[in-house]
Amino acid sequence: MKTLTKKAEDMSLKELAKYIDYSVLKPEFTEEEIIELTKDGVKLGCATICINPGYMELCEPYVKGTDTMLCPVTDFPFGTSSTESRVQQVEAVAKYDTVKEVDIVMNFGMLRSGKTDEIIKDLKACAAAAHKYNREIKVILETDALTVEQVKEGCRCCMEAGADFVKTSTGFLTGYESHGATPEIIQVMMDEVGEKCKVKGSGCIRTREHFLKLIDMGIDRMGVGYKSVPVVLNLK
Secondary structure (H helix, E strand, O other): OOOOOOOHHHOOHHHHHOOEEEEEOOOOOOHHHHHHHHHHHHHHOOOEEEEOHHHHHHHHHHHOOOOOEEEEEEOOOOOOOOHHHHHHHHHHHHOOOOEOEEEEEOOHHHHHOOOHHHHHHHHHHHHHHHHOOOOEEEEEOOHHHOOHHHHHHHHHHHHHHOOOEEEOOOOOOOOOOOOOOOHHHHHHHHHHHOOOOEEEEEOOOOOHHHHHHHHHHOOOEEEEEOOOHHHHOOOO
């Protein structure tokens, strides 16, 4: 959780952009669209561009030498692959010099089943794979599919596994109401992790008011979709 020295409304565009992981994850994007969105995130000075792992080599040239880095999202969006597969996915992207952090989806079905020991074991292996290359790892809980108590339990699993961030949502969950990074669930996660993990909100961050409120709460990072980035940054 960040300690703020000024209110979000008083921050510069550059300061605000540093809170954003610019989401470029839709599977239907063409390579041309991915390149253009990556270039846009770099131009704005966003912290990272979140991409699917298959596009590392496509996007890498556009972030090299800039303040923006890549954040590949592994085992996305379900988090249901074997630990062996998940570790291989993390290692395959963490080795790139242009990677700042790696995101991964928790097996939230397993969390709903109460299999916390299995989750911790899996996440420990994934975190170790990222840390081997000095990359931080963010774990997506998929909070809209969980009860508040399950969100707290998921946060505890992440802390025990050595994860660097806990994160709310993939933005791709179906069959549930979509709430994403509400101030209420962000507060639950902040209270649970304290100073042991950073907190990333993602999903349904579509207004400047919401974006600024989460910053003032002390959030560390936010995943924002390409359509919402200009809105939250007040670019148009």
